[in-house]
Amino acid sequence: MNILVCIKQVPDTKIIKINPKTNTLDRSSAPAILNPYDAHGVQEAVRLRKIHGGKVTVLCMGPPMAREAIKKCVEIGADEGYLISDRRFAGADTLATSYALYKAIQKLMKQDGIDLVLCGKHAIDGDTGQTGPGIARRIGIPPLTNVIKVEEVDLDSQQMKVRRKIEKGYEIIQSKLPCLLTVEKEINTVAYSPLPNMLRAARYEPIVWTVDDLEDVDIKQLGLKGSPTIVGKMWPPAKSEGAKMIDGDVKKQASELVKHMLEKRELFEVKGGEQA
Ligand SMILES: Cc1cc2nc3c(=O)[nH]c(=O)nc-3n(C[C@H](O)[C@H](O)[C@H](O)COP(=O)(O)OP(=O)(O)OC[C@H]3O[C@@H](n4cnc5c(N)ncnc54)[C@H](O)[C@@H]3O)c2cc1C
Structure with missing residues (x-):
């Protein structure tokens, strides 16, 4: 079962300050961390790999320093990580972010095949929760949001069942594979990383792609130019x-x-x- 987890590096919003003059986030005032919801996504992918075999790949769009977030995912147990990084991606809103990630996912799908895509419920800085459904829409696979448990995966029939949080309880949804889940923190507990993972992560270098490494990219849909928000x-x-x-x-x-x-x-x- 090949699983792709989209992960974002974010400023630690427990510490970040707001610039009182501009009312914008002062990103230099807080350390960059792996978006906590994405850590749960990687943990879930590692759990599913233990049961069904296959591979866990993580994908991040961000500046070169976002390598550290990918290394953190390797610590949790991811097999490999891709960073798409290029000035032409900069200033992207969720529409342009989901387009860039979709283009990278298309290439990864051709390379390895992907059975499942995982995203966090939201990023703790941007906080829109739109990127996951945006990616699913572009790939043409079902988005299952606010997932708190993977109930069942049947690779033979290419079906999965998940438990989704809803306002007054939960519901169980069945979907064909591949599909995209956005996960809540309740889905699992992120375990302490075992020493071999930490050693591997310390030496690990993510694969970096620029816009030129992706195929059939419409430059107008990237970065600030492709961002109507x-x-x-x-x-x-x-x-x-x-x-x-x-x-x-x-x-x-x-x-x-x-x-x-x-x-x-x-x-x-x-x-x-x-x-x-
Ligand atoms: C006009 C405009 C300009 C902006 N300029 C900047 C800027 O210069 N710098 C900046 O940091 N932000 C900028 N932003 C914010 C940026 O648009 C969002 O952070 C980004 O689109 C993702 O949305 P989100 O944070 O709401 O993620 P959500 O949709 O809440 O994230 C949900 C999930 O999607 C996945 N995901 C989200 N982003 C990524 C990513 N980059 N890589 C991989 N997976 C991801 C993760 O799994 C995450 O848990 C800008 C926004 C606007 C509207």
Whole structure:
């Protein structure tokens, strides 16, 4: 069973500061770590490899320093890691990120075949949770989000069953393989890495691809050029005034909501394309 895990290097948001002048993240104020949800993704892939055999590959888009996040995955037990790194990827929103990762996955699918793609539920910095479903849509495989347990994998019939977290409980979903899961932290406990893995990780050098190593890439869909999203403004969480329920039918609720937003319009004003 060949499993690909998409992993992101993120600033440690428990420590990161917000620049009070620009209201943007001061990325230099916190160490870079492996996105915690992605560590759970790698752990799950390693668990499935133990049962079904095959290989665990990790894929990351990021600057050269993101090698360290890939090495961390090798510590957890990944077999190999690819970093796609190029100035032309820089400034990507989730649309451009999922396009770049999709192009790398296409190449890996041709190389080795992939039965399952895993992503974290979200990245703790960008926090959109859109990248996984975006990749699945582009590859044309089912996205199963918020997975808390892999119930069953049947490689003969190419089917799997997972348990998904929903608002008031969980549901069991069956899907054909390949598919893409986004995982919650409840899916497993990330174990302490055994010494041989740590030694291997210390010497491990990820394979680095630039845009030129990928096939049939539309440059216009990469990086800042391929990113229609603009982060207009960020501000620290305001003190909650408490939730207010709006009564009435949907039309009345919508018009009340718009009225309230217009009253608070300074909170929603967009001031040009600052970066997250
Ligand atoms: C206009 C604009 C400019 C931006 N410029 C920058 C910038 O210069 N620098 C910057 O760091 N961010 C920038 N961002 C943020 C960047 O778009 C997001 O971090 C990125 O698209 C991923 O989205 P997310 O963090 O919400 O991930 P989510 O969708 O929440 O992540 C879910 C999962 O997707 C996978 N995943 C996400 N990102 C990656 C990745 N890079 N590689 C592999 N797997 C991944 C992981 O499995 C992760 O758990 C910018 C955003 C916008 C809108």
